[in-house]
Amino acid sequence: xxxxxxxxxxxxxxxxxxxxxxxxxxxxxxxxxxxxxxxxxxxxxxxxxxxxxxxxxxxxxxxxxxxxxxxxxxxxxxxxxxxxxxxxxxxxxxxxxxxxxxxxxxxxxxxxxxxxxxxxxxxxxxxxxxxxxxxxxxxxxxxxxxxxxxxxxxxxxxxxxxxxxxxxxxxxxxxxxxxxxxxxxxxxxxxxxxxxxxxxxxxxxxxxxxxxxxxxxxxxxxxxxxxxxxxxxxxxxxxxxxxxxxxxxxxxxxxxxxxxxxxxxxxxxxxxxxxxxxxxxxxxxxxxxxxxxxxxxxxxxxxxxxxxxxxxxxxxxxxxxxxxxxxxxxxxxxxxxxxxxxxxx
Ligand code: 13P
Numbered sequence: 001x002x003x004x005x006x007x008x009x010x011x012x013x014x015x016x017x018x019x020x021x022x023x024x025x026x027x028x029x030x031x032x033x034x035x036x037x038x039x040x041x042x043x044x045x046x047x048x049x050x051x052x053x054x055x056x057x058x059x060x061x062x063x064x065x066x067x068x069x070x071x072x073x074x075x076x077x078x079x080x081x082x083x084x085x086x087x088x089x090x091x092x093x094x095x096x097x098x099x100x101x102x103x104x105x106x107x108x109x110x111x112x113x114x115x116x117x118x119x120x121x122x123x124x125x126x127x128x129x130x131x132x133x134x135x136x137x138x139x140x141x142x143x144x145x146x147x148x149x150x151x152x153x154x155x156x157x158x159x160x161x162x163x164x165x166x167x168x169x170x171x172x173x174x175x176x177x178x179x180x181x182x183x184x185x186x187x188x189x190x191x192x193x194x195x196x197x198x199x200x201x202x203x204x205x206x207x208x209x210x211x212x213x214x215x216x217x218x219x220x221x222x223x224x225x226x227x228x229x230x231x232x233x234x235x236x237x238x239x240x241x242x243x244x245x246x247x248x249x250x251x252x253x254x255x256x257x258x259x260x261x262x263x264x265x266x267x268x269x270x271x272x273x274x275x276x277x278x279x280x281x282x283x284x285x286x287x288x289x290x291x292x293x294x295x296x297x298x299x300x301x302x303x304x305x306x307x308x309x310x311x312x313x314x315x316x317x318x319x320x321x322x323x324x325x326x327x328x329x330x331x332x333x334x335x336x337x338x339x340x341x342x343x344x345x
Pocket of ligand 1: 023139178261262263264292293294295296
């Protein structure tokens with residue numbers, strides 16, 4: 001199989017109906033911050049044990065198409081010595097890798113960020129392919145404020161996303177293209193919609209310029225949502241309508257699917273929003289809409305685990321339940337009454 005066919009097949013599999021992606025690619029800093037909050041020791045071994053808990057949850061492969069790993073994690077193994085990429089592949093979950101090196105202050109654009117990590121990327125991609133990764137992630141961050149985002153910030157981030165995507169497709173990894181518009185701030189949903197339009201326009205413009213094959217990417221967008229500090233919060237239906245309207249206007253039909261980030265939404269809201277989109281627009285969309293959540297899949301499981309071996313099975317149950325609910329939402333079949341039910345997967 002050439003890369004062309006492999007990339008197409010991988011991209012399709014990543015957004016297969018009823019399946020989503022577990023984002024477990026927190027960098028050292030982010031992983032440690034979450035552990036610290038719960039009083040879990042911030043060590044290599046704890047991060048390894050935590051990821052083993054996630055990846056070996058019984059039955060999880062039924063609802064997950066992929067899992068995104070951090071550099072440290074893709075090189076780690078289960079306690080029994082099985083490399084994580086192998087554990088995932090055996091469960092039917094495609095291993096992916098975070099390729100960006102984080103968002104850093106953008107020179108000349110106060111309060112704005114640009115994602116770094118392009119230097120040496122071709123060689124890193126080759127190494128990760130060898131370690132079993134078949135897709136990758138790069139997250140660009142766009143902040144909404146009174147006078148931002150600037151065109152400078154949007155274009156710089158779109159350019160980096162396109163350069164990353166081109167290198168990925170050359171090296172055999174399906175690029176997840178993730179332009180995250182933050183929900184921090186007091187803006188209304190209409191402003192979020194306008195910024196999402198602008199950002200997605202710039203991103204697809206650059207992807208076109210760089211010759212990216214759109215049938216071999218997965219888009220990871222944020223949802224169109226009012227800022228967390230906005231007194232006027234939109235209803236679940238409004239969020240679903242605005243988000244789908246924006247994606248319809250901006251995302252070409254050849255893209256196989258969009259896998260949303262959760263971005264700080266509560267677990268239940270992230271699920272309800274995804275479900276509303278799939279329910280309201282069933283059969284009307286050219287691409288699949290699914291999840292690629294980090295916090296909204298992991299939060300409850302981490303709080304159950306708390307770094308204790310004795311809690312592994314309970315935490316895995318919590319994770320499985322959350323993943324199962326989101327799988328239902330990806331089909332527009334989520335029932336909020338099942339929130340309190342124990343998993344029957
Ligand atoms: P959240 O769902 O926690 O926003 O994380 C998803 C992700 O991968 C961010 O890059």
